[in-house]
Amino acid sequence: MRKLLTAILLIACTFCFGQQSCDILIRNGRIVDGTGNSWYYGDVAVTGGKVIATGKLANYTATKTIDANKMIIAPGFIDVHGHIEGGIFQWPTADNYIHDGVTTVITGNCGGSSSNIKNFFRRIDSLHPSINVATLYGHNTVRQEVMKRENRLPTTAEQQQMETLVETAMKDGAVGISTGLIYIPGTFANTDEVVGLAKVASRYNGVYASHIRNEESKAVEAINEAIDIGKAANIPVQVSHFKIGGKANWGTSNITLGLVQQARQEGWDVTIDQYPYTASSTNLGVRLPDWAFAGGNDSLKIRLHDPAIREKIKKEMLQQLRKYKFKNYSYCVVANYSADSTYNGKNITEINRLMGRRSKAAQEAETIMDMVEKGGAQMVYHSMNEDDVKFIMKYPFCMTGADAGVPVPGKGMPHPRGYGTNARVLGKYVREEKVITLEEAIRRMTSLAAQKFQLKDRGLLKEGMAADIVIFDDKTVTDHATFEQPHQYSTGFHYVIVNGQVVVDNSKHTGIRSGLALYGPGWEMRNDNDRRRNE
Incomplete structure (x- = not known):
């Protein structure tokens, strides 16, 4: 009898000590972890804004339990091409992104950014939007500040002044620099001017992201310029919203994409991003x-x-x-x-x-x-061709970016990409047309983007990573925004978690704003140097 009681007591103690608690427990889902590997059934445990465990977690209890009911559990999507500098402060819940599964946006693209990165991040950290925000530093922004809208090359002093501003921006946390060489005043710059600025960003492990000079009849020359800048500055290159515009150029995406492939084969870090539509959006002045x-x-x-x-x-x-x-x-x-x-x-x-x-x-x-x-x-x-869109989408180093801001619902007739980019990829191009696989699409939207822009604790559903998570039904996820009726949110994203807080609960935005400013490697380097000086 004494032996039986001892055995029961040992079993009870083992059960007690085996129990673990967490803030959020997601059960019964198909985990797509962001690596590109196939999905598997499992659970995810979250505590303190971090993923603490994945797999079969029968011994976990939680403050909040979510039954994923065989839906997809994936890392939160990272939109690598945003323009949210103004809109995020007007509409901090960022509903258009959140309802499309996006938990992080990289803004400051096409040469336009906040002119003061430190103040921008202070405002983000004070505001706490619903999404995380990283930013590039815009070449047009810095050129406008130093040279206004002058159609000439910079003097030596002006070039130095611009390079100093880039250095400050990188130290303040920019993830790189961007150019918009189709826009004023960036179009007035020559390649050497941009190389000088890119070299500064390179010293702080930044990225060079470019809206190239021409995406139509002179796209080959423009892509080569971007690649050459990367080589001269020894900096990773991101060619923004990769496309071919103009009827005369349709069907030539194999040529332009071939330039990127060749650069990569030669050992240069060149990648691209894309929005899944046959129409672009920019100003009338172009x-x-x-x-x-x-x-x-x-x-x-x-x-x-x-x-x-x-x-x-x-x-x-x-x-x-x-x-x-x-x-x-x-x-x-x-x-x-x-x-x-x-x-x-x-x-x-x-x-x-x-x-x-x-x-x-x-x-x-x-x-x-x-x-x-x-x-x-x-x-x-409306200047692009569907065949080119699909061909570009098949390229394995092509990320997803909406090229959008945070619109005020109902205002104007914006491009539908601002509402439905990720859902459109997952619904139209993965589920319906099978252009790429589900796991590959999610890899592009998560770990590939995080790797490129050095968001080291994002993009993977692994222990120790930030708890940015989306739970969606791959059989029903759909974009509803159209050119005629653009102000429509995507559906199919049942839960969205940002830094361990549930922002979308049962398909409804909770109003929670748990997003953070995400600082680039230059910020870390500056802090490391400061610590060493104080030791």
Whole structure:
């Protein structure tokens, strides 16, 4: 009898000591851990904002238990191409990203960022948005600060001043620098200017992310320039929103992507990102030649009111249109025109007719110039080909980026990518068209992005990693945002956890704002140096 009681007591003690507690326990899911490996059934335990265990966790209890019911459990998605500098402070719950499974956004792309990275991160840490935020430092931002909108090369002193600003930004936590070489004033810079800035970012283990000079007829030259900058500065390269625009160029993505593949084969760290749509979105001003904007808006207006110069601008616009093999500007749709919101959702051909003008490309060019003079507009350009989109998506080193901000729901007619990018990849291109596998899509959205931008505790569902987690139904996940009705959230993401806090619970945003500022390697290097000096 005594032996039996001892045995029972030992079993009871073993059971007691074997129990472990956690904050959140996710049970009965199919874990896709971000490595690209196949899914497996298991549980995930979270405590203190970290993943503490994965696998079969029968001996765990939790404050909150989530039954994943065979849905996918994955790391939170990392959007590598954002423009949220303004919108995140207006709409800190970032519903468009959260409902699309995104837990981290890298902003500051296309050469435009906050001019003061330290203050930007202070505001993020004070605000606590619902998503994590990392940022690049924009070349256009730094050039504007030093040289305004001058169409010339920098002096030696100006180049040094820009390089000093880049160094400060990297020390303050930027993950790299970005260029927008299609935009003013970045388009006025030559390659050597950018190399000088990239070399500074390289010293702090940053990335060079580029909206290249041309994504259409001169895409080959533009991609080669980005690669050459990476080589000269010894810095990893990210080619932003990789695409081929203009009918004349459709079907040439095998050539442009081949340049990236060749660079990688030669040992250079070149990767790309993409949004899964056949339309781009940028401002209306890109339809005009760059030189028209030199000196700023006042100079632009003077040129537009000079008949001879205006005619020259129009001539170059029409030459560009013919080069792209478009008959008119009907492929250009207004997303947001502050001067007259009734134009939102209409294309330039339609607006031209509303203005009582003839249905000719030359008259549409006049309409564009008039709109630019009145402040311009954000546009959606239907200029790409679905076959190219799919071909680029198959490339294993292609990440996902919405190229979006945080929109105010219901305002304007923004590109639907701001609401549905990740759901569209998972629903249309993984489930329906099987362009890539589920595990591969998630790897691109998580660990590949984290590795590229050195977010060392993100992107994998492993013990010790930050608890950024999405739970979604791969059989129903769907994007609903369209060009006609863009303000629609994705569905299928039942739970989203950011730094161990449940932000989406049973498909509803809880209002919790647990996001953090994520600092780049330069911040760590500066802190390490400070510690050594104080030892």
